[in-house]
Amino acid sequence: MNTRVPSHGISRRAVLIGAPAALSLAATSGRAQSSATVLVSHPAFEKHDPGPLIVERPARERVIMDALAPTEFGGLIRHEAPLHEDVAEAIGLVHTRDHFEFLRAHAQDEAHLPFAIDGDTVMSTGSWEAAMRAVGAGLHAVDCVMEVGNTIKNAFCPVRPPGHHAEADRAMGFCLFSNIAIAAKYAQARHGAARVAVIDFDVHHGNGTQRAFWKSKNLFYGTTHEMPLFPGTGSVSETGVGNIFNAPLKAGDGSVEFRAAMTERILPALDEFRPELILISAGFDAHEGDPLGHIRLREADYAWITQRVMDIADRRCSGRIVSMLEGGYVLEDLARSTAAHVSALMSA
């Protein structure tokens, strides 16, 4: 049974290395779990260690998994992020082959690790597996929510390294591969999703996602972010082919301005786009305590935006949402914010 049915270069055969049996059970048991949320994680995400000077650090993963351990999260279906068979092929939907090979060569050159790509972006001995499973988590989560007859409605993937700054031929801003853009294009190629949207509430603009979607009217990118701030992109005038919706915030803005930007600009455009799948770049560094930005969001704001996106997902695409971790650097705030986000996803 090795028949491959190519669809835009991506096999329709979802073969997962190391995927748990729970996947097939959940897909075939017919249990009444219409609102199930899957958590796609892996210990490898703690093994990516850019070093003591980088705030995007392994402890982020640990505090998130601890925050999602209590009994109130017992309803989560827990899957391991797989080494997806099609991962290199899927990465090729967004990145150049040279970029993939450059990172792989340096990541596997053990004698010269850690390897600093730039001042923010460093690979350690565990980085390659983490990066492959970070992309694989997104592909697996997309498979879970897109599979016809599956009982999983939405997914959260607490991945490291994050992804929304990585461009076609460039790693930057802690990011090696554009996890969420790859997941979006994979949903189109593998599952035939006609229109896929990404909502991004990280404090930084997702230049990589914007670049990957720039000419694709069937991909939507809506984002709030602080400006001016790294990476410098994200002005209202950057609109792609009418599919990019930037809603920049200014230093000192908080809940009121964030909710207004979402309510007045991003969410109506998202609804009008009629997405068949919604992805979330879930960065929690717009939290009021975060040292990398100057926006003043709180946990309740993350629960609020999650619920608003879920409202549109329920109306447009049977609730299908895949959320992937981006930033968030104060451990306690990151843990509480993530818990609020996942609680909302589970409330479907």
Ligand SMILES: [Zn+2]
């Ligand atoms: Zn960020």
